[in-house]
Amino acid sequence: MSTNQPAPGAQPTSDAFAVDADNVVKSFGALKALDGVTLRVKTGEIYGLLGPNGAGKTTLIRAIVGLVAPDSGTVTVLGRRMPDLDILAQVGYMTQQAALYPDLSVEENLRFFAAISGAEGNVTEVLKTVELDQRRTSVVANLSGGLRQRCSLACALIHRPRLLLLDEPTVGVDPQLRVQFWEHFRMMAAAGTTIIVSSHVMDEAERCQRLGLMRFGKLLAEGTPNEVRAQAGSNNLEEAFLRLSGRDTE
Helix, strand or coil: CCCCCCCCCCCCCCCCEEEEEEEEEEEECCEEEEEEEEEEEECCCEEEEECCCCCCHHHHHHHHHCCCCCCEEEEEECCEECCCHHHHHHEEEECCCCCCCCCCEHHHHHHHHHHHHCCCCCHHHHHHHCCCHHHCCCEHHHCCHHHHHHHHHHHHHCCCCCEEEEECCCCCCCHHHHHHHHHHHHHHHHCCCEEEEEECCHHHHCCCCEEEEEECCEEEEEECHHHHHHHHCCCCHHHHHHHHHCHHHC
């Protein structure tokens, strides 16, 4: 079954935004992980969430996918107010820590994730994308960290999602394969898939069409890499982030 069609009963999806988060607040005890975040990501866009560990990037992604309920504010994904289980078959989510079944093989993991999304999926094609076609029968528990990262990405891609959420997707991946991953992400975006990538790596941020700079649960600045640098009056993103977050004066 194709997952590229709207879920039954879905409201009409805006052509402008695949993700619309409005004034989202989320606290864990005394920690305010998200502090009034408003974020709108265009359909077919590669959007980068850039910031240090603890900035709120993962919490925001979990709120978008419906795993975290905001204390206040709203999140709309592909035209549906979250949380909404019907829309999840159209969303791919690669977590920071690989969410795989270690006792299953690479191929068995892919077929399982395809099945629960209601999609058939092209296992061979996806395995070639992440260069695991020669390891399809390998048990995940026996894979290195980098190979598990590739398998995790493959599981997020197997059902051809309309929205792909990637939390630090290239950690432990060699530079050549990282370039290939980004080439595939650009192809997906050109075909209409919306991609949100969280990272603290500046060269990956340069590959995104738009960026949101986060610190302490707030969105500090937003725009293309060039626009963010211009806002900060800087020639590079690292310096721009430090200036916009006030850390260059600490």
